Structures are given as structure tokens and as C-alpha cells.
Amino acid sequence: MSVVSYEVRDAVATLTLNRPHTRNALNAELRGAIRDGFASFASDESARVLVLAAEGETFCAGGDLTEMAALGTAVIPRNFVPAITEFTECHKPVIAAVQGPALGGGFWLVQNCDLVVAADDARFGITEAKWGRGAPWSTPLFSLIGARHALELMVTAEPIDAYRAREMGLVNHVVPVAELAVRAQALAHRIATLAPLSIRTSVQMVRAHRAQVAGDLADTAWTMWEPVYESADAQEGPRAFTEKRPPRWQGK
Numbered sequence: 001m002s003v004v005s006y007e008v009r010d011a012v013a014t015l016t017l018n019r020p021h022t023r024n025a026l027n028a029e030l031r032g033a034i035r036d037g038f039a040s041f042a043s044d045e046s047a048r049v050l051v052l053a054a055e056g057e058t059f060c061a062g063g064d065l066t067e068m069a070a071l072g073t074a075v076i077p078r079n080f081v082p083a084i085t086e087f088t089e090c091h092k093p094v095i096a097a098v099q100g101p102a103l104g105g106g107f108w109l110v111q112n113c114d115l116v117v118a119a120d121d122a123r124f125g126i127t128e129a130k131w132g133r134g135a136p137w138s139t140p141l142f143s144l145i146g147a148r149h150a151l152e153l154m155v156t157a158e159p160i161d162a163y164r165a166r167e168m169g170l171v172n173h174v175v176p177v178a179e180l181a182v183r184a185q186a187l188a189h190r191i192a193t194l195a196p197l198s199i200r201t202s203v204q205m206v207r208a209h210r211a212q213v214a215g216d217l218a219d220t221a222w223t224m225w226e227p228v229y230e231s232a233d234a235q236e237g238p239r240a241f242t243e244k245r246p247p248r249w250q251g252k
Contacts, residue, residue, distance in 0.1 A: 003033045017059075020058070025060070025067075035082040038082055051097055062107070091203045097180055097184035103159060110124065121162070125158065137221075
């Protein structure tokens with residue numbers, strides 16, 4: 001069974017994560033399949049909008065800690081979680097349709113989307129501190145929700161619900177779980193009926209703003225977090241997860 005599905009109907013593409021038995025954890029296979037799906041959308045002239053969705057009750061639990069423990073994963077690359085912005089000529093909008101938790105790398109994936117429709121059971125969190133991992137990818141949050149809100153997410157590892165996320169500006173719409181797919185598709189179809197050059201330039205402008213605001217801070221952040229990724233604690237977190245026990249932190 002494929003770890004993603006990709007289909008196009010009436011100018012709207014839908015890319016669906018399909019590892020529900022792992023809470024759609026981002027192992028190497030899934031990350032590669034997402035990147036391939038984005039590439040298909042970027043090159044598909046019949047598709048004007050993409051909806052990023054997921055099977056199961058969890059949108060995405062983040063990086064696959066079991067795989068990280070097995071591989072001894074250290075510093076992760078910037079493109080660890082695929083983003084449509086990797087395809088620099090693609091300025092078509094991407095809508096995240098989020099149900100259940102979107103944590104760590106899953107939250108990162110949502111932030112890479114242009115619009116967010118969340119089910120009322122959705123939760124968003126930066127849980128890296130629970131596992132000794134890093135969050136250099138969180139820099140766009142400082143301009144989206146402010147440094148204090150972003151810092152609280154990072155240092156408490158406590159997710160926020162969909163309504164709080166909407167208040168902060170992370171989510172466009174909150175809908176009942178049963179209506180998530182329909183509402184996300186309706187938004188996508190509305191966008192797909194409008195002038196494509198106007199839509200693409202709007203998306204391009206907002207993405208350029210986000211990149212400019214992050215600026216040099218993004219480069220600095222990845223450098224700052226390297227010692228964390230290379231620490232003993234960064235290996236202990238995934239190992240503890242795999243062994244189903246509390247981590248034993250050393251602070252080094």
C-alpha cells in the first residue's frame with residue numbers, strides 16, 4: 001500500500017498521507033512520497049490548488065522516532081520535511097486539512113502550507129523538548145504569532161487546540177471533524193475558479209514576505225540547534241520513545 005495518494009479532480013489536487021498505523025509519522029519513505037507528490041502538483045498544469053490531507057485520526061505526529069533511534073539520526077537537513085517552496089517556480093496554493101494532532105515535523109509540514117482548515121479536534125505543537133530534538137524550523141512562527149507564544153510552545157511542549165491556533169493566526173477556519181474534507185475541498189474549488197495569475201502572484205508575494213521576515217535568523221537558528229541535535233540527549237529521546245520509558249536526560 002502506498003504511503004500517500006495523489007489525485008486531481010476539477011483542477012484541485014489532493015495529496016493524502018497514508019501511514020495511519022504510525023500516526024502518519026514522517027519516516028524516509030513518507031517524506032520522499034510527499035516530495036514526489038509536491039513535484040507532481042508543481043508540474044501538473046491541470047491542478048491549480050492542492051489540499052494536503054491525512055488518513056486516520058492524527059494528521060501527523062512528526063518525525064518517526066523509531067526510525068531515528070534505529071539510524072542514530074543526528075542533525076536533520078533543512079529539507080527534512082518537504083515543502084512546496086522547494087519547487088521555486090510553483091506558486092500554486094496549498095491548503096492543509098488538519099484533523100487530530102499535528103506535532104513537531106507534522107506542525108512544520110502545516111506551516112509550509114499557505115492556508116489551513118482545521119477540524120475542531122486538531123492540535124498543534126512543538127514537542128521536540130520531550131525527545132531532546134530541535135526546532136530551528138520554528139522561526140516563521142515568531143512573525144506569525146509573536147515570540148512569546150512561539151517560545152511557550154517550544155519550552156512547554158504542550159500543543160494548542162484549533163481554536164487557540166485560529167486566535168493566534170495559524171489557522172484560517174475551524175470546522176467539525178465530519179465536515180473537514182468537504183470544507184477544505186470547497187475552499188480549494190473556490191480558489192481554483194479564480195484567475196490563476198492573480199492567485200499565483202498573491203501566493204508568491206506572501207511566501208516572499210515569510211522568507212524575508214525569517215531572513216538571516218533562519219540560517220542562525222540551524223547553526224544554533226546543531227549542538228542539540230548532536231547531543232547524547234538527542235539520541236536518548238528517540239531511544240526512550242522506542243523502549244516506552246521516560247527519557248533519562250544528561251543535559252549534554
